[in-house]
Amino acid sequence: MLKEKGAKKIRTRIAPSPTGPMHAGTARSALFNFIFAKQHGGDFVLRIEDTDLERSDTIFEKDIRESLEWLGLDWDEFYRQSERADIYEKYLKNLLDAGLIFWCPHSEEDLAKERQEQMSRKEAMKHVCSHRNKTGAMDDKKGILRFKNNFSKEISFNDLVRGDISFDSGILGDFSIAKNLRTPLYNFAVVIDDREMAITHVIRGEDHISNTPKQILLQNALDFPRPLYAHLPLILGLDRSKLSKRHGAKSVLEYRKTGYLPEALLNFLILLGWHPAPDKDGREKEIFTKKEMLQEFSLNKVQKGGAVFTIDKLNWLNRTFIKNLNQADFSERLLPFTEDLAEKINENHDKWSKVLSLTKERLTTLDEIGDMAEIFYKDPFYPKELLFWKEGQSAENIVRHLRHIHAYLSGTNSWNKKDLEDGIAEYSKKEGRGETLWPFRVALSGKRHSAGPFEIAEILGKEESVKRIEKAIKMFE
RNA sequence: GGCCCUAUCGUCUAGUGGCCUAGGACGUGGCCUUCUCAAGGCCAAAACACGGGUUCGAUUCCCGUUGGGGCUACCA
Numbered sequence: 001m002l003k004e005k006g007a008k009k010i011r012t013r014i015a016p017s018p019t020g021p022m023h024a025g026t027a028r029s030a031l032f033n034f035i036f037a038k039q040h041g042g043d044f045v046l047r048i049e050d051t052d053l054e055r056s057d058t059i060f061e062k063d064i065r066e067s068l069e070w071l072g073l074d075w076d077e078f079y080r081q082s083e084r085a086d087i088y089e090k091y092l093k094n095l096l097d098a099g100l101i102f103w104c105p106h107s108e109e110d111l112a113k114e115r116q117e118q119m120s121r122k123e124a125m126k127h128v129c130s131h132r133n134k135t136g137a138m139d140d141k142k143g144i145l146r147f148k149n150n151f152s153k154e155i156s157f158n159d160l161v162r163g164d165i166s167f168d169s170g171i172l173g174d175f176s177i178a179k180n181l182r183t184p185l186y187n188f189a190v191v192i193d194d195r196e197m198a199i200t201h202v203i204r205g206e207d208h209i210s211n212t213p214k215q216i217l218l219q220n221a222l223d224f225p226r227p228l229y230a231h232l233p234l235i236l237g238l239d240r241s242k243l244s245k246r247h248g249a250k251s252v253l254e255y256r257k258t259g260y261l262p263e264a265l266l267n268f269l270i271l272l273g274w275h276p277a278p279d280k281d282g283r284e285k286e287i288f289t290k291k292e293m294l295q296e297f298s299l300n301k302v303q304k305g306g307a308v309f310t311i312d313k314l315n316w317l318n319r320t321f322i323k324n325l326n327q328a329d330f331s332e333r334l335l336p337f338t339e340d341l342a343e344k345i346n347e348n349h350d351k352w353s354k355v356l357s358l359t360k361e362r363l364t365t366l367d368e369i370g371d372m373a374e375i376f377y378k379d380p381f382y383p384k385e386l387l388f389w390k391e392g393q394s395a396e397n398i399v400r401h402l403r404h405i406h407a408y409l410s411g412t413n414s415w416n417k418k419d420l421e422d423g424i425a426e427y428s429k430k431e432g433r434g435e436t437l438w439p440f441r442v443a444l445s446g447k448r449h450s451a452g453p454f455e456i457a458e459i460l461g462k463e464e465s466v467k468r469i470e471k472a473i474k475m476f477e
Numbered sequence: 478g479g480c481c482c483u484a485u486c487g488u489c490u491a492g493u494g495g496c497c498u499a500g501g502a503c504g505u506g507g508c509c510u511u512c513u514c515a516a517g518g519c520c521a522a523a524a525c526a527c528g529g530g531u532u533c534g535a536u537u538c539c540c541g542u543u544g545g546g547g548c549u550a551c552c553a
Contacts, residue, residue, distance in 0.1 A: 015553085016553085017552075017553045019552080019553075049553060050553095051552090051553085052552055052553070054552090055552065055553085104551095107551095108550085108551065111550085111551085112550095115549090115550095118478085118479085119478050119479085120478080121478085122478050122479075123478075123479070124478085124479040124480065124549080125478080125479070125549060126479090126549085143551085144551045145551095159482095162482070162483090165481075165482080166481095167480070167481070168480080171479070171480060171549090172480095172549095176550075176551060178551085179551050180551095183551090185550090185551070185552085185553090186552070186553045187553095189553095190553090205547090206481095206482065206483090206546085206547065207546095207547050207548070207553095208547095208548090208553090209481060209482060209547075209548075210480075210481060210482090210547070210548040210549070211548080211553090213481095231482080233482090233483080233546095234546070234547070236545095236546080238488095240545060240546070241545090241546070241547090242546075242547070268489095271489060271490080271502090272489070273489090273490095274490095275489080275490050275491070275501095275502095277491080277492095278491065278492095278500085278501080282491095282500080282501090283501085284490085284491065284500080284501045284502070285501095285502095286489095286501080286502055286503085303489090303490075304482080304483060304484090305482090305483050305484060305545090305546090306482095306483075306545085306546060306547090307488090307489065307490090308488060308489080309488095309489095310487090310488050310489080310503080310504085312488075312489095312503055312504050313488075313489065313502075313503045313504080314503095315503090316502085316503055316504085317503090319515090319516090323516080359515095361515060361516055362514070362515045362516080363515090364515095389512070389513090428512090432512095433511085433512055434511090434512045434513090435512085436512080437512035437513090438512045438513070439512090440512080441512060441513070442512090442513085445513095447513085447514085448513065448514080449513055449514035449515080450513070450514065450515095451513095451514080451515085452511095452512075452513085452514095453512075
C-alpha cells in the first residue's frame with residue numbers, strides 16, 4: 001500500500017497484561033494490529049502491561065510470547081512496563097509541579113462509601129477530591145495520585161470504526177492515575193507509553209472506549225499528540241457477554257495443543273468482525289492466507305456489533321486448511337501428535353505416507369490422528385456385532401463372505417487397491433456390496449467409521465490383512 | 478444507578494435509498510455418490526427487533542422504544 005509522502009510511519013501495539021494465558025480476544029486484537037501495521041509498512045509493538053505486580057506473572061508473559069510466535073504475529077519491538085518506572089516518575093513529577101495532578105488521601109473505604117451514596121442518589125459515581133487544589137509537596141507515603149479534572153467540558157474523538165464518540169468529561173471526576181510516583185495505573189501508563197513508543201493507531205477492544213476520554217484528558221494535559229483510535233467489537237460467548245474463561249474459552253496455546261492450525265485460527269479470528277467486499281463477480285471469500293489478509297484488510301470494513309465465538313466454523317476452517325496441506329507439511333505438523341507412533345513410523349516411512357493420504361481429509365483437528373492411524377499399527381479390538389452390516393445380516397453370510405475374501409486375498413500376488421477391488425468386484429456385486437464389503441472393512445479396521453477396505457488392505461499388506469480376516473472368522477467359531 | 482457502544486437467517490456476515498423475490502459462509506435437513514465415515518455435487522428451511530418520521534420510495538437516513546453489551550477500582 002502506498003504511503004503518503006512525509007507521513008509518519010504507522011506503529012501499532014498489542015498491550016496485554018500477563019495475568020492469564022492469552023485468549024482469543026487478545027489474539028484477534030494482536031492480529032488486527034499486526035495486519036494494519038504491516039499492510040502500511042509499519043511496526044507492530046508488543047508491550048507487556050505488568051504494572052500490577054500482584055496479578056502479573058512471568059509465566060503468562062511467556063504464554064503470551066509463545067502464542068504470538070505460534071500465530072506468526074512477530075513483533076518489531078518489545079517493552080515491559082515494570083521496567084519503565086523512571087519514565088513514569090519523570091512525567092508524574094512534572095505534572096505535580098504543574099499542579100495538574102494531586103495527592104488524594106482518601107481511603108478505599110471512604111471512596112466505597114461515597115460511591116454507595118452516589119449510586120443511591122442516582123448520580124454518576126465519581127470522586128471529586130477535596131484535596132484537588134492542595135498543590136506542592138505532600139507526604140507521598142499516603143494516598144494516590146489523581147488527575148485534576150476541569151469539568152464541564154465535552155471531550156470527543158473520531159473512532160475509525162465507529163465515527164464520532166463524545167463524553168461529558170465531568171462525570172469522570174478526579175480519576176486515579178498512579179499509586180505512587182513509581183507505580184502508575186493503567187490509564188496513565190498507556191498514555192505515556194503510547195507517546196514514548198510513537199504509537200500512531202490504537203486498535204483495541206470496545207471495552208476500552210470508556211477509558212479513551214481519560215487518556216485524552218491526560219494527553220491534553222501533557223501536550224501529547226493524540227493517536228488515532230479504532231475500537232473493535234468484542235468477541236462474545238454463547239450468552240453474548242464478553243468471552244471469558246467462564247464460557248470455557250480456550251487459550252491460544254490450548255488450540256495449538258488440540259491440533260488447530262495457526263492459519264485456521266487466524267482466518268477464523270479475522271472473520272469475527274471483519275469481512276471484505278465481494279469480488280467483481282460477487283463471490284465472497286472465506287479462506288484467507290496471511291498475504292491475502294494483508295492485501296484486503298481495512299479498518300472501515302470492521303463490524304460494530306459484537307461477534308459470538310462458535311467453534312463450528314473454526315472446525316470447518318481447520319479441516320479445510322488441513323486438507324490443503326501438502327504431504328510433507330502435514331506430516332511435520334503431525335509430529336507433536338504422533339509421538340506414540342514415532343518408532344513405527346520410522347520403521348516404514350512409505351507406509352506412513354500412505355496412512356497420511358488416507359487420513360488427511362478426515363481430520364478436523366490434528367489430535368485425532370492417533371485414533372485414526374492406530375488401525376494400521378495395532379491389532380484391532382472390536383465387538384463381534386460390529387461385523388454385521390445391517391440388523392438382518394446372518395452370521396453364516398458374514399463368514400461365507402469373509403472366507404471368500406480370505407481365499408482371494410491369500411491367492412493373489414497383485415497387491416494394490418485397484419487390483420484388489422477388481423478381484424473382488426464380481427463377487428461383491430453378486431452378493432451385494434454392503435453385504436460383503438462392510439464385514440471386510442470392519443475386519444480390517446475394527447471401526448464403525450474408517451477409510452475403505454481396499455485402501456486399508458493395500459497399506460496393511462497381504463500378511464496382515466489375511467491375518468485380520470482370519471481373526472474375524474474365528475469370532476464365529 | 479450513571480455514562481458509552483450496539484442491533485440483517487441459529488452463528489459469522491454482504492448490503493451505504495430503488496439492482497432485495499435481502500446474497501454468501503458455517504451449522505441444520507433432504508437428495509445424489511456410497512460398504513461406513515470424510516470429502517464432493519445438488520436442493521431446502523432460516524433474518525432486516527418495534528414504533529414514529531424524512532422521501533415518490535426505506536434493511537439502508539433521523540428520532541424514540543425495546544433488547545444486547547461494555548465501563549463505572551489504589552485491575553488492565
